[in-house]
Amino acid sequence: MNTTVLNTYQELVNAAKARLAEACPENTIRIQVGSATCENAAGALEVWQEFEKSIRTSGRKDILLHRTGCTGRCSREPIVGIFVPGKMPVKYQQVDRDMAHQIFMHHVLGGELMGEQVLDRPDTAPDYQVLVCDAQHCGCCINGSAVETFRQQLAAAELDAKKVQLIPTGCLGFCSMPRAEHTTSVHIRPDNIVYNVKSVEDVARIVKEHLVEGRVVESLVSNETSINQGFFNLYGDVVFFNRQKRIALRNAGVINPESLDEYIQYSGFKALNDVLGKGDPDWVVDQVTLSQLRGRGGGGFPTGLKWKLTRQNVKDECYIICNADEGDPGAFMDRSMLESDPFSVIEGMIIAGYAVGATRGFFYVRAEYPLAIKRIEHAIGVCRKNGLLGKNILGSDYSLDLEIRLGAGAFVCGEETALIHSIEGERGQPRIRPPFPAQSGLWGKPTCINNVETFANIPALFVFGADWFRKVGTEKSGGTKVFALAGKINHTGLVEVPMGATIREVVYNIGGGVAKGKSLKGVQTGGPAGGIIPVSLIDTPIDYDTLGKMGSIMGSGGMIVLDEDDCMVDVAKFFITFCQDESCGKCTPCREGTKRMLEILERITAGKGEAGDIEKLERLAMLVKNSSLCGLGKAAPNPVLSTIKHFRAEYEAHIHDKRCVSRKCKALIKYEVDADKCVGCTMCARNCPVDCISGTRKEPHLIDQGKCIKCGRCFEVCRFDAVNRL
Amino acid sequence: MSTTTTKIDNRAEVLDAARAALTPEIVAFIEECTADEHVHSHLIRVLHKVQGHYGYLSAEQMDAVAQLLQVPTSRVTGVATFYHFFRLEPRGKYMLSVCLGTACYVKGAERIADKLQEELGIHFGETTKDKLFSLEATRCLGTCGLAPVVMIEDKVYGGMEPDQVPALIGKYAKMAQEEKKA
Known part of the structure; x- marks a missing residue:
């Protein structure tokens, strides 16, 4: 063991602890405001200013304003947390300036909960919440169900939901810890105590001593802190959060992304300390291989193998690159990680750099992410100042520095050889592989490129062990995956679940189901290169392999929920438009093939489809897939192929019956006034932009189909449901 | 010589x-x-x-x-x-970006885009004659929770409806006028 490294790290930890204790003494009330691009867009900056002003005018010294990144609960932002020592942590949703003022006056100063505005509007505000791990490894240990045992014991002690609320959750993250066999983890809020429970007697003791008498049952308290304890303590009461398993996002919404001290407080740089302290790069590569971590950028290439291959080729110089060119529309997890926990990505990069023998490192970030760039710049600066980057990191003999290079809005630059060209200052066009970047990459030297999420997983993998990481996932793929859940869903946001979770779990249990009570038609995964999974397959456990079999890909993890109103031909057209636009033009199949496919799809959606179009599309799609130069072209036909495979009838209806079942394709629908329902209010006629609706007051109106441009205005403004879309 | x-x-x-x-x-x-x-x-x-x-x-x-x-x-x-990010022509005073990412698209971004083009009388990539507005389509601004969104300069407007477009443009036109007066 390298004792210099261990001592240097211990000094950092002690200094961080001392500074944090001084900045936030015990009994401080904390007001936490999210601050990421999405939070700010929703108005978090004004909320922050309002709290700043309120604290100043109140003259109180024991109230601290705390900035975090985002938790990934997009549709409820800005989110404000109020943490009063000894009280249940409370989160408010969609806070604006006025509400911030009210929260400060009533809750922070007056101690009065504003129930209506609390995140997800819980029915009760109990004294205690008992979070019981309901995951398969853990939850069934006591009499078949720990949750049920608790329910019975609580009822026996006459503690109802108003006093003690019982919340079954996903994995609390203790499975990896050295502890007695067959125990269940139980987290008690607001005391932030975790018990290991193994019998009915244990449950009875906790109920009696802790929940009734208010004494902690010391002998059952877990000695370990799990990866998610901090997160569950703040967010464990919300279903959206407590069914998740957060590894890459473990610190998002918990720590201040600009505070190294807070990152260190949550085991930050402990992994780097272990790695450099041990001083054996081969061991590092072995651990990552053992963990079965696969590249989170979409390809799913085993990370350990990639590192090993790079390491084998190093002669003098070698580079490490973080691919933060998150170009998939509908994917925003990388942005969120960079904005909410940049130190974790940097730590992952240093460990990777050490393992492969990198001499220089680069962040390749989209220029469209100004806040993410600012946060990484800041984090790199802080790391340099504290000896975590630069010469002799943590006093070891390893040196590495990181630089930021900006993208400039080219989707194809997510492909590794194109990305390398872009860093070299060229047009971002891919080249033929081999040689692979691991052999000859940036400036002809061995180069290891990994995605943001892959790096964010690395520190946790070393702190909690490769074996633990592997067990979280499926047989062939360790760990979790972050999905950006969006589209027609009730709870838009970032969802991190173990590999092997089902789409049903993500969409219904976490995402709260389809918006506006509509029915689910399918889920689009993997961005423009992915495919659509029909509702009939949503119970399939998802990992890289199963998604591939269903005609889609994991991709970077975009997950767009589509409902009955979405036309699958139109969606396929949307993605082909994207790929055609983003094709770099270097190889013919992609450049010309996507264009021709788009033309056919445009024809079909315009009601001019011909017999044989589907077969033509399939042939073209296979040609583009098989003969394109890079991943963009190879995957571009996926949306077309998967929609034809699962929704062929919709294509046929468009072509043969000239009908769009979802009533989305303009050319295939018409608007008609129902004479029985029309009261002649003239609303539609007055709103028609082309004056094609005729009729006198109090008489049924009529639409001139020849002149109608199908804008749908009449349909929207009619208050009597008298305009039909057919 | x-x-x-x-x-x-x-x-x-x-x-x-x-x-x-x-x-x-x-x-x-x-x-x-x-x-x-x-x-x-x-x-x-x-x-x-x-x-x-x-x-x-x-x-x-x-x-x-x-x-x-x-x-x-x-x-x-x-x-x-x-690279899409680089512009070879001068831009208007206000840059209007309509997000055409997937989440915005399925929530009706196309209708917002149509309305903006109609109101401003320009297509994507163009600038109005008075040099006030430039219009562009962007790929995902990463604020899918607010879909569909329009960004003017660096301010994001979420949950847009076509009906709100004229007022939004009017607001900026008025702002420019007042700036001019001042």
């Missing part, structure tokens, strides 16, 4: 002209970049800097960058035209 001598090396003049075409700050940034052994790799960073100041890349500025970084002008132009 004429006795004028032809000056063969005009490098100093060319470099002076190049420096004059850019701001001293950008020139200093370029000189900093030339210290790196891989000078050419800084081209995109430099172009970001130039566009950040002028709002677009003119032929004169691209020439200047080529001279100072010692890369062919053809390569500078090649890079500037390859």
